[in-house]
Amino acid sequence: MSLHRKPKTQQAFLLEAMQRLDMDADQFARRLGASRRRLDDWLKRTGELGSVELDPVIWTFVRELVERAELAEVRDSTAAPLGPPELPRGRSRFSSPGRWVA
16 A cells, blocks of 8 residues: 555554554654544544544645655665775874874
8 A cells, every 4th residue: 555645544544654654653643743542533443433534634744754754764775884984005093103093
């Protein structure tokens, strides 16, 4: 299921978003600026007592959160690996006896 179009249920949409963002329900609710109770109401099945329909703005906000997280993940995976700087052959990391060169 793609988050770029509205999935069959808002419950599936929210659960997939939480999984992609690697957040538990409490973290996800805080990120959305909602109470945990409100998130639980959004996660109820349509027609279930106490279920609340997501506002279209929340659908968009969640999609953007996931897209930004995925973009950051791609950027991080394509970045050059961090490691010690290369030194010219034959040179030591010490500039003079006992002095470390960073």
